[in-house]
Structure formats: C-alpha cells, structure tokens
Amino acid sequence: MxxxxxxxxxxxxxxxxxxxxxxxxxxxxxxxxxxxxxxxxxxxxxxxxxxxxxxxxxxxxxxxxxxxxxxxxxxxxxxxxxxxxxxxxxxxxxxxxxxxxxxxxxxxxxxxxxxxxxxxxxxxxxxxxxxxxxxSQWLRSFAVRSGTRTLLVPTGEVERIEADGDYATLHAGGKTWLVRERLHTLATRLDPRVFQRVHRSTIVRLDQIAELRALTNRDALLRLRDGSLLRASRTYMPALADALDYLNQKTA
Missing domain, CATH: 3.40.50.2300 (Response regulator)
Incomplete structure (x- = not known):
C-alpha cells in the first residue's frame, strides 16, 4: 500500500x-x-x-x-x-x-x-x-479451487483455519480447502468478533469452541465442537478471552 x-x-x-x-x-x-x-x-x-x-x-x-x-x-x-x-x-x-x-x-x-x-x-x-x-472490510467468503472450478466458501461455514507454508487450509463441514494466502494475512482480514488467531498456525471461529482449559504456562487447551483439540498460546490469549466474553454477552 x-x-x-x-x-x-x-x-x-x-x-x-x-x-x-x-x-x-x-x-x-x-x-x-x-x-x-x-x-x-x-x-x-x-x-x-x-x-x-x-x-x-x-x-x-x-x-x-x-x-x-x-x-x-x-x-x-x-x-x-x-x-x-x-x-x-x-x-x-x-x-x-x-x-x-x-x-x-x-x-x-x-x-x-x-x-x-x-x-x-x-x-x-x-x-x-x-x-x-x-x-464491509471483513472477509465474507474464501475463493477456493476445485479442479477447474473456483468455489466460494462463506466464512460462516469455516470452523478453523490452519497454516500450510505460504498457504492456509480451511476446515469446513468435514471438508478441507486450500487458500492461496498466508495465515498472517487472513488474520488481519477476518472479523475479530467472529474469528480469532489462537496460535501462530491456527485461526478458530469462536462459536466452535466448546471448552477452554487454562494450562500452567498461561497457554490454554481448546476443545472444538467437532472434538478437535488445539493449543492456544499465551500470546493470543488476551484477545481470545475478551472475544469469548463478548460473544457470551451477545448470546446470553
């Protein structure tokens, strides 16, 4: 820019x-x-x-x-x-x-x-x-390739995103999609009230978190609704904790 x-x-x-x-x-x-x-x-x-x-x-x-x-x-x-x-x-x-x-x-x-x-x-x-x-600044869908077709995956269907070198892998409804963007870039384009980066290699949709368990080193262990276990590092815990509090207030 x-x-x-x-x-x-x-x-x-x-x-x-x-x-x-x-x-x-x-x-x-x-x-x-x-x-x-x-x-x-x-x-x-x-x-x-x-x-x-x-x-x-x-x-x-x-x-x-x-x-x-x-x-x-x-x-x-x-x-x-x-x-x-x-x-x-x-x-x-x-x-x-x-x-x-x-x-x-x-x-x-x-x-x-x-x-x-x-x-x-x-x-x-x-x-x-x-x-x-x-x-309108926040990303609303991801453009992914499926053979010769380009598909749009709405952000509301994505449960988590994981780093894959210079790319990122979307997990949505039991399927995975490769996105040609780095996780770092995606983290700046997603609504922080909906998605939060929890680790250097992972972004999670907040309403998919079923349990958060604090660890002794100020990290946390997350269990998602599909049973997946993820580690949240202390570096990302402040924004994650506040975003979850905000989500709970809005849904209470």
Whole structure:
C-alpha cells in the first residue's frame, strides 16, 4: 500500500513498553509516530487535539485507564486502537470501542506486526471523521479451487483455519480447502468478533469452541465442537478471552 502514512500515538506509563512499540514502528515506513503519553489524562487531551489515526494504549494506568480515555472521546474522534496490557482480563466494552487488537506485555514482535497489518487493512475503510471501521472490510467468503472450478466458501461455514507454508487450509463441514494466502494475512482480514488467531498456525471461529482449559504456562487447551483439540498460546490469549466474553454477552 504505497504512499500510506498512518499517524500513531503511544500511551503507556511504562517507558520500556513505549520503547518496544517505537522500535517496531521505526521499521515500518507506513507508520509515523506523532506523540507519546505516560498517563491517561494527558493522552485524552493530546489525542483530541492531534487526532492520530492509530493509538497503542495501555489498559491499566494510574489515574484514567485506557478504556476510560477511549470512552471519553466522541465516537467520531476515536482512532483505531490496539490495547496493551500485562494482564489476562479485559473489559468487554473494548469491542464496542472498535479495538483492532490486544497485545500482551511483553509485546511479541510477530503479534505487533500483525496488529500493524490489521491497521493497514482497516485504514482505507475509515472516513475522515469516523473512528469505527466499515463492516464491509471483513472477509465474507474464501475463493477456493476445485479442479477447474473456483468455489466460494462463506466464512460462516469455516470452523478453523490452519497454516500450510505460504498457504492456509480451511476446515469446513468435514471438508478441507486450500487458500492461496498466508495465515498472517487472513488474520488481519477476518472479523475479530467472529474469528480469532489462537496460535501462530491456527485461526478458530469462536462459536466452535466448546471448552477452554487454562494450562500452567498461561497457554490454554481448546476443545472444538467437532472434538478437535488445539493449543492456544499465551500470546493470543488476551484477545481470545475478551472475544469469548463478548460473544457470551451477545448470546446470553
């Protein structure tokens, strides 16, 4: 996406946490750091004035929290948001604030790059004064080959997606389909309220998870409705836990 410059602000009371994000941003020419803040009160004032396109913001800070900062901004002034946190518990209302992603501290480089790629994908769908992304941005079907035919597999039929080198394998209704896209790319194009990446090699449709069992190393074991067992790594657990809470609230 040539010529794109996404203006970024970082909000975190820990200087080392801000530095970790800045180092990764410096390696991506599409992003420009325009401000950093060490507390929620100054962040609220600065974001309202500067109107950055994207903000990385700590969930828990002394004084005003990251969620409170976002909630205090008028909906049309809220930037795309990636939440940073050292904890595994999240506020479900973050989905209503259109958070793009959640990163667990210490921030994993691959997860941070995935969040940046998601922002790049969402950015063209944003109106100049609109903070939420348009619903049409999310992938609705997959184009797959079957012999000489090209078939469309709706995302609602896909139970999980697994990495296969430079490709990905869809599991849908007992069938498998090969998609000519990397799992990393697909993760940025799927609605996070419906699909979540749970491991470097796996994306799962949330309503297919029948059981989640926490493991001692902060990973988790997932059992899907078809009986499949999958491992969810700690790197992806924050976004997964919050997405499941959100799903449970919506279906309660």
């Amino acid at each position: 040539s010529g794109v410059r996404i203006r970024v602000a970082i909000v975190d009371d820990e200087p080392l946490a801000r530095l970790a994000v800045k180092v990764r941003l410096a390696a991506r020419s599409e992003f420009e750091l325009v401000a950093e803040y060490g507390d929620g009160d100054s962040a609220l004032e600065g974001i309202a004035a500067l109107r950055p396109d994207l903000v990385f913001i700590d969930v828990e800070m002394p004084g005003r929290s990251g969620i409170e900062v976002l909630s205090a901004l008028p909906r049309r002034q809220r930037p795309m948001t990636v939440l940073l946190t050292a904890w595994d518990n999240y506020a479900v209302q973050a989905f209503d604030l259109a958070a793009l992603d959640y990163l667990l501290k210490p921030v994993d480089d691959e997860r941070l790059d995935e969040a940046l790629d998601r922002a790049l994908h969402a950015f063209p769908y944003r109106r100049d004064t609109q903070a939420t992304t348009m619903p």
